[in-house]
Amino acid sequence: MADHYELEKKQFTETFGSGGEIRVVRAPGRVNLIGEHTDYNDGFVFPMAIEPHVLITFRARADGHVRLATTIFPGQIAEFSLNQKIAIGQPKWANYSKGMAAMLVGAGIPLVGMDAMLSNTLPMGGGLSSSAALEVGTGRALLALAGTDVTGAMLKKLPEFCTCPACSQKARDGVKLDSLWSHSGADPKSVLALMGQRAEHEFGGTPSGIMDQTIVSAGRAGTAMLMDCRDLSKQFIPIDPAALRVVIANSMVNHELSGGEYAERRSQCEEGAAFFNARALRDVTMEQVNAAHGKLPEIVFKRCRHVVGEISRATEAAKQLVAKSYDRVGELMVQSHNSLRDDYEVSTDELDYLVVESMKIDGVYGARMTGGGFGGCIVALVKPDRVDALVSHLNAVYPTKVGKKPEIYVTTATDGAKVVE
Ligand code: GLA
Numbered sequence: 001m002a003d004h005y006e007l008e009k010k011q012f013t014e015t016f017g018s019g020g021e022i023r024v025v026r027a028p029g030r031v032n033l034i035g036e037h038t039d040y041n042d043g044f045v046f047p048m049a050i051e052p053h054v055l056i057t058f059r060a061r062a063d064g065h066v067r068l069a070t071t072i073f074p075g076q077i078a079e080f081s082l083n084q085k086i087a088i089g090q091p092k093w094a095n096y097s098k099g100m101a102a103m104l105v106g107a108g109i110p111l112v113g114m115d116a117m118l119s120n121t122l123p124m125g126g127g128l129s130s131s132a133a134l135e136v137g138t139g140r141a142l143l144a145l146a147g148t149d150v151t152g153a154m155l156k157k158l159p160e161f162c163t164c165p166a167c168s169q170k171a172r173d174g175v176k177l178d179s180l181w182s183h184s185g186a187d188p189k190s191v192l193a194l195m196g197q198r199a200e201h202e203f204g205g206t207p208s209g210i211m212d213q214t215i216v217s218a219g220r221a222g223t224a225m226l227m228d229c230r231d232l233s234k235q236f237i238p239i240d241p242a243a244l245r246v247v248i249a250n251s252m253v254n255h256e257l258s259g260g261e262y263a264e265r266r267s268q269c270e271e272g273a274a275f276f277n278a279r280a281l282r283d284v285t286m287e288q289v290n291a292a293h294g295k296l297p298e299i300v301f302k303r304c305r306h307v308v309g310e311i312s313r314a315t316e317a318a319k320q321l322v323a324k325s326y327d328r329v330g331e332l333m334v335q336s337h338n339s340l341r342d343d344y345e346v347s348t349d350e351l352d353y354l355v356v357e358s359m360k361i362d363g364v365y366g367a368r369m370t371g372g373g374f375g376g377c378i379v380a381l382v383k384p385d386r387v388d389a390l391v392s393h394l395n396a397v398y399p400t401k402v403g404k405k406p407e408i409y410v411t412t413a414t415d416g417a418k419v420v421e
Contacts, residue, residue, distance in 0.1 A: 005057065005421055012057040012117040015069045015077070023144060025056040027137030027417035029128035030215040031248055031379045032370050033224055034329075034336050035314030037344055039209025041269050042230040042280035043311035046318055047211055048239070048413035049219025050248070052122040054133040058141045061113030066101060066142075068094050071119040082111050088203050093124070096131045097138035099199025104142055107154035107195070112145040123407065126250050127376020131204050132212035135196035136417045143192075144419050150191045152184040162198055166207035166263045175270055183232060189218035189416065190232045207263050208372075219416035226318040230282060237318055239413055244326065244365075245382045249358070249394050250407040251350035253375035262372055265303060265344065272296065272304040281307045306343035310336060330366025330381055334359065337368035337378075346373025350402055354378045357397050361390045 005024045012022055028049035035045035061067070068078045070093055078094030080086055086102040088095050097116075104111055116138070124130045143149055161167065161177045171177055183194055196213035200206055210229055219225060223236040239246070269281055275296055276284045281304060289304045296304065313332045320328040337355050341347040351369040355378055358367035363386025370379040382390055391408050398406045 005055065008055050008057040008117065008119055011071055011119060012059070012115075015117060016059065016067070016115040020059045022057060022059050023141075023419060024421040025058070025137050025140045025144065025417060026053050026420045027056065027133040027140065027216055028053045028219060028414050029122040029130060029133055030212055030219070031128060031246065031377070031411070032211065033246075033379060033381070034310075034317045034333055034368070035211075036310060036336060036340055036368075036370070037265060037269075037346070037372075038307055038311050038314060039211040039229040040207075040266050041273070041307045041311070042282035043307065044226060044228055044314040044318075045211040046224055046226050046314050047215040047219075048224040048246070049215055049416050050128065050246075050409065051411040051414055052120075052128060052409055053414075054118060054120040054122055054130065054137050056116050056118055056137045056141045058114050058116040058145070060145045061115055064113045066097075066113055067115045068097055069117050071117070072124065082113060093118075093134075095203040096134035096199060099203025100135045100138045100196060101142060102203070103158065103195035103199055104139060104150070106158045107150065108157045109143070109146055109148060109150070109154070111142050114142060114145055116141060123250060125254055126407075127371035127373075128248070129212040129216055129371070131200060131206075132196060132216045133417070135199045135204075136192055136213055136216045139192050139196060140417045140419060149188045150195065151188060152186045152191055155180045155184050155186075155191060155194065158195075158198070162201045164201035164205070164207055166266065167201060170267075170270070175274075186232055187218075190214060193217040207266060215416070217416045219414065221415045222413055224318075224321070224413060226315070230280070235318070237321055239321070240324070241412060242384070243324065245384050245387050246411050246413070247380045247382050247387060247390055248370070248377050248409040248411065249354050249380070249398075250377045250409075251348065251354060251375060251402075252404045252406060253348055253350050261346070261374055265346070268300050268303040269307055272300050272307075275300070282311060284308055286312075302343040302345075306339045309339055326365045326381065330364070333366030333368040333379075333381065340369055340373060344373075348373070348375055351376070351378055353401055354394065354398065354406065357394060358390060361386060361393055364390055
């Protein structure tokens with residue numbers, strides 16, 4: 001498909017000039033079917049890579065510099081050298097790519113300079129992991145030019161612990177931090193994800209878990225990925241296209257996880273785990289949580305009840321999907337939403353409204369907010385012949401209630417980030 005990326009190449013050459021070999025990486029966004037705010041509790045998540053994506057159109061440079069442009073902010077160019085310390089700066093959108101370049105340089109990979117044009121069908125800040133797509137996609141582009149891939153052993157060259165403000169604070173509070181070194185046996189796609197996660201912490205300002213970068217890096221077409229976030233093991237579970245469609249509706253309310261609420265939820269979970277004397281909430285049962293009512297601060301109790309319940313909902317949903325018990329998967333999704341709304345308190349009125357309205361449509365098995373919350377998207381699992389009914393219903397009711405048109409994506413599961421040309 002030599003001409004497939006003609007538009008992107010045109011945009012690239014208009015900015016960087018013609019000549020040389022121009023290549024393209026596609027990095028997908030992600031939607032999480034269930035298992036929310038469980039990844040940093042060593043729990044299970046069940047995301048898939050989606051059709052909306054970031055494309056990185058790129059070419060080697062001989063001088064060790066990286067120049068980045070984006071179709072979102074025409075005219076802005078971010079430039080840095082691979083031979084000097086790479087630091088956070090302006091424009092903000094370039095920091096995710098810079099962070100990944102810094103990790104690869106730190107890992108000892110002899111990188112080649114690059115000109116790159118970023119373009120996307122994935123909304124930025126829409127809660128579909130645009131930042132993870134930028135991190136992992138940039139990593140894939142730089143590795144392609146270097147003609148190599150990452151290995152687990154390379155993690156040992158990076159500083160053992162993250163230096164982002166949230167992790168540094170945790171270290172000062174005496175909370176045990178995850179060491180990157182402990183994953184040195186991981187496969188290359190997971191290693192790139194771990195580097196992307198570190199980039200997100202240190203350059204993106206959000207102390208995220210490992211879900212987004214992993215699914216963006218390791219997703220497989222036609223499947224959702226049940227991942228154990230403690231040991232990074234993955235099970236790929238087919239989503240039968242004859243029986244199911246995944247529909248995503250963007251509430252169009254801005255989603256910003258670096259605002260502090262996300263880090264606050266993480267530390268409340270750590271407080272909970274410390275109360276139970278557990279390594280993570282993954283190791284705590286619902287009986288223990290219930291027995292702690294009145295002993296734990298109420299807010300920490302609620303956070304623990306969400307996480308412990310959500311971990312078992314995620315594993316059960318994966319089993320029920322295999323068994324084709326879609327009604328049950330849907331019920332679990334709605335329970336997940338209610339728990340995120342009431343116990344974890346990361347939903348918004350707009351997301352709640354989209355879920356309630358989706359569930360009114362016959363043929364919608366389940367719906368819930370997806371991703372970190374505080375805006376962003378909902379995900380619904382729908383019978384294929386009922387997708388149109390759902391989409392027209394949401395398009396009709398949402399603007400009347402909220403004054404904005406929702407952006408709606410009907411998507412299959414795609415492959416993770418890779419060179420496509
Ligand atoms: C964000 C983070 C993920 C995960 C989700 C909530 O997307 O980047 O690591 O914690 O929120 O499940």
